Structures are given as structure tokens and as C-alpha cells.
Amino acid sequence: GKNFMKITDKVKNCWACNQTDVSKTPFIEGWGHKLFDDLQIQVCASCGFGSVINELSGESLDAYYDEVYRSSSSPMYFNFAQQRPNQLEMRAYAQMLLAKRFINSGLPINILDVGAGPGGSYHAAREIFPNSKMFFLDNNIEIITYYKKWFDVTVLEDLTTVDEKFDLILMSHSLEHFSANGMRGLLENLRQCLTENGRLVVEVPHCDFRIASHLDGIERVNDTPHLQFFSIDSLVNIVSSSK
Numbered sequence: 001g002k003n004f005m006k007i008t009d010k011v012k013n014c015w016a017c018n019q020t021d022v023s024k025t026p027f028i029e030g031w032g033h034k035l036f037d038d039l040q041i042q043v044c045a046s047c048g049f050g051s052v053i054n055e056l057s058g059e060s061l062d063a064y065y066d067e068v069y070r071s072s073s074s075p076m077y078f079n080f081a082q083q084r085p086n087q088l089e090m091r092a093y094a095q096m097l098l099a100k101r102f103i104n105s106g107l108p109i110n111i112l113d114v115g116a117g118p119g120g121s122y123h124a125a126r127e128i129f130p131n132s133k134m135f136f137l138d139n140n141i142e143i144i145t146y147y148k149k150w151f152d153v154t155v156l157e158d159l160t161t162v163d164e165k166f167d168l169i170l171m172s173h174s175l176e177h178f179s180a181n182g183m184r185g186l187l188e189n190l191r192q193c194l195t196e197n198g199r200l201v202v203e204v205p206h207c208d209f210r211i212a213s214h215l216d217g218i219e220r221v222n223d224t225p226h227l228q229f230f231s232i233d234s235l236v237n238i239v240s241s242s243k
Contacts, residue, residue, distance in 0.1 A: 005207045012053075014236035015180050016199030021045040024053060031075075031224045034100050035064050043209035047237060050229030055179045068142070080146040089120025091172065096121070096128040097199050099168050102199050108132045109167035112156075112193065114186075122151045124132035124157045134158050134194060134219065136165065159186075165195045171202045176226040183228055187216075187242035202239065 013020055027039035035056065056064075066198050069076055104108060106129040113121045116136040125134055139157040147155050156162060169190050178186060190200060191206045205222065208231035213219045223229075232239075 002052045009144075012042060014042075014049055014234075015051050015184070016049035017044060017047040018104040019044060019046040023119075025215055026222045027052065028223045029228075030221050033059060033064070033068055033224055035068075038222050041108030043215075043229075044234070045210065047234040048109040048208035048210040049234030049238075050207060051180050052227045055181070055227070058179075058182075061179075064225065073134060077101060080118075080142045083118070083160060085119045085122065085150050087123045089118075091203075092120040092124040093128070093181075095170060095172060097201055097213060099135060099170075099201050100128055103129075103197075110195075111163075111168045112136060112165055112166040113136065113170045113172075114135060114190070115171065115200055116130060116147070116178075117172075119153075119200065121170055121172070122153065129168070135166070159193060162193060164193070165198070166193050167195050167198050169198065169200045171200070173205070174202060175202055176204050176228045179227055183238070184242065186232065191242050200239065204228075204233065204235060206230070206232070208232070 010020065014022055022042050022044050024040045024042050027036055027041055029036040029039070035113040040053045042053045064192060068074060072075065072079075084175045109129055110133050111121075111125050112135040114137045116122075116138065119136065122134060125132060127190035132153065135156055136151070137154050137159070138144060138147070144155050144157075148155055150238045175183060175186075194200065205226070207214055207220070209215060209229065210231065211219075214229075
């Protein structure tokens with residue numbers, strides 16, 4: 001397409017498959033959020049992975065999520081101070097049922113939800129994995145207060161000092177929000193936190209840049225605020241290569 005340009009100045013190998021057949025395409029900013037203006041995405045012709053080239057600072061991203069993404073004018077707004085959790089979150093039930101296919105001991109397990117949002121995984125886990133111990137990972141004070149009010153969970157603010165091992169780790173639409181370096185480091189930390197037979201369930205938007213509609217923008221109305229764009233091949237490569 002006309003917006004699909006070959007990188008000639010500083011080629012980087014693909015984060016997912018390490019191939020050098022990479023190109024770049026503009027980030028499509030559809031929400032009017034200035035932080036994401038003028039970003040470029042490096043895309044891989046081999047596995048379809050896309051990754052923002054000019055990474056944003058952690059400070060600017062933290063401010064964006066606190067002040068813009070979670071604001072009352074955002075389409076992603078959830079009032080953690082006033083709203084109640086949804087006790088029948090169908091996506092969470094589907095994810096837990098998938099995990100149940102691979103974790104079928106019948107014993108209580110440790111479950112960690114990374115970026116649990118409004119906490120839809122809680123009731124699904126309670127029904128599908130009875131008597132299990134739940135952990136949520138988040139460092140936002142308002143969200144932590146909400147978790148402690150509505151759920152019997154242990155809230156973790158980071159993974160660096162965690163002594164627990166987890167039989168199931170859930171990441172539902174959170175991995176795409178991390179920078180490339182942050183994503184790799186997070187997955188390596190999560191692997192260290194899994195039990196020997198532990199399972200990681202990851203759900204991300206499907207954005208395969210080998211498909212023409214992802215390049216011309218037809219299917220990219222929700223680029224914002226994602227920093228990584230996964231095909232099935234690239235997600236498998238990234239997760240399996242994490243140490």
C-alpha cells in the first residue's frame with residue numbers, strides 16, 4: 001500500500017522471529033490522543049508481527065493511562081469507585097474453560113490475572129477452579145481499592161518480590177499495551193512464576209500485518225493505545241522464546 005515503506009536507515013530484526021524482512025507503516029491514531037501521533041510501526045513480512053518503533057517513555061504511558069485512558073470521556077472508562085463487577089463475564093469463562101482443558105487435577109490452584117481490569121475473571125475462576133487462591137496484578141490505587149472491596153484476592157503491585165508460584169496465569173488483552181522491552185521482560189518474569197506444569201493463557205487482538213487489510217487501515221481502528229500487534233505465529237514465537 002502507499003503507506004507501506006521499507007526501512008532503510010536503521011533496520012532492526014523482528015522482535016518475534018528475528019527475521020530482517022521488515023518494513024514500517026504509520027500508526028493509525030483514531031481516538032484523538034496526541035501521545036500516539038506520528039508513531040511508526042515496524043512490521044515483519046515473515047510472521048506478521050508489528051511493534052511501535054519509537055517507544056514511549058514509561059512516565060508518559062503511566063500519565064496517559066491515569067489521565068486519559070481511564071478518564072470519564074474515554075470509551076474504556078469504568079468507574080471503579082461506584083460500579084459493581086460483572087459476575088458473568090463470558091470472555092473470562094471462555095478463558096477459564098480453556099485453561100481447564102490443560103489443568104485438570106481437581107485440586108485448588110494458584111491463579112494470577114495480569115491486568116484484571118474490572119475483575120471479570122474472579123467469579124469465573126471461583127466456579128471453574130473451586131477453592132483456588134486468586135491474585136491480581138495492578139499498581140493503580142483506585143483499582144486496588146476496588147479489588148479489595150469486591151473480591152477475596154491478593155493484590156500484587158509487581159512481580160519482582162513474589163514468592164508464590166502460579167498454576168495458571170491469565171493475560172487478557174494486556175500484552176499489547178506493553179513496550180517491546182517491557183513485554184519481553186514481563187513474559188520472562190511470568191515464566192519464572194509458573195509452577196512446573198503451570199499454564200499461561202494469553203488473549204490479544206489479532207493483527208496480522210501479512211493481511212492486506214491491516215496495512216491499509218481497514219481493520220486498524222483500534223490501534224490506540226496498543227504498542228504491539230500480534231499474529232498467531234508471532235505470539236507463539238514470542239511466548240515460546242521467553243526464558
